[in-house]
Amino acid sequence: MHAVACALLLLVAACGQAAPVASGSPTPLSSASAAPSPTAVTSTPRRTPPEVRGGAPAYVAVAMATVWRSPSSPRPVDAPALTNPVRVREWLAALSASDQSGLIGRADTQMLLGDQVEVLALSGAWASVVVPDQATTLDSRGYPGWVPTVQLSAVAPPAAESMATVITPTAWLFRSGVPVTEVSFGTRLPVMGIQGSIALLGLPGSEVLDAPLTAVAITSSTAAAGRPTGAAV
Numbered sequence: 001m002h003a004v005a006c007a008l009l010l011l012v013a014a015c016g017q018a019a020p021v022a023s024g025s026p027t028p029l030s031s032a033s034a035a036p037s038p039t040a041v042t043s044t045p046r047r048t049p050p051e052v053r054g055g056a057p058a059y060v061a062v063a064m065a066t067v068w069r070s071p072s073s074p075r076p077v078d079a080p081a082l083t084n085p086v087r088v089r090e091w092l093a094a095l096s097a098s099d100q101s102g103l104i105g106r107a108d109t110q111m112l113l114g115d116q117v118e119v120l121a122l123s124g125a126w127a128s129v130v131v132p133d134q135a136t137t138l139d140s141r142g143y144p145g146w147v148p149t150v151q152l153s154a155v156a157p158p159a160a161e162s163m164a165t166v167i168t169p170t171a172w173l174f175r176s177g178v179p180v181t182e183v184s185f186g187t188r189l190p191v192m193g194i195q196g197s198i199a200l201l202g203l204p205g206s207e208v209l210d211a212p213l214t215a216v217a218i219t220s221s222t223a224a225a226g227r228p229t230g231a232a233v
Helices: 003-014 076-082 090-092 099-101
Strands: 056-060 066-070 105-111 114-121 127-133 143-149 161-167 170-175 178-184 188-195 199-203 207-213 216-220
Touching: 076 090, 105 143
Parallel strands: none
Antiparallel strands: 056 114, 066 105, 066 143, 114 127, 127 143, 161 188, 161 216, 170 178, 170 207, 188 199, 199 207
């Protein structure tokens, strides 16, 4: 396994998509806790989202997507890592030391919510992709591998002038005060607005979720997210 991939796997060990439970439950954001206002009924039919297709970009639609060596690389124990929503906590909790070492040659790298890939081809429930943001000598276009198609969206995150980068080890994203998904440090999403103590973040597929401002750093969309110090990491 690529050294960076090993580090990232450990980094997101606390990241999943199950709703928080028991004593670890986050407090819903007070500014987002009110029930959403009703919307007018419309007769316009809901559009079916475009499908992921070969020769086109796609975007990671789960908190963390693993890039596998081949569609046959995942084992039964890896099943929670292949779903949408992805069940990272469940996956890592089930991995024995032998299972972890067995990822060598199976899982090469990982991606975060909102990351872009270029889809080369589709095969059943899998997409052959390259990751442009991850340079490698294996492919000049980006790191190559396979990702479950269900973890991708053909709809890009909305364009925005500002981007929010998660600066805490993990952070919950909320919908109307209800925790929806837990994302990892380094996740970078467009800022659709700010309301009090929350940032409204655009996701692939056009959904907008809330994040506490204390969990993100906001920069211009053209600026780098910033390089943390070794001490901060």
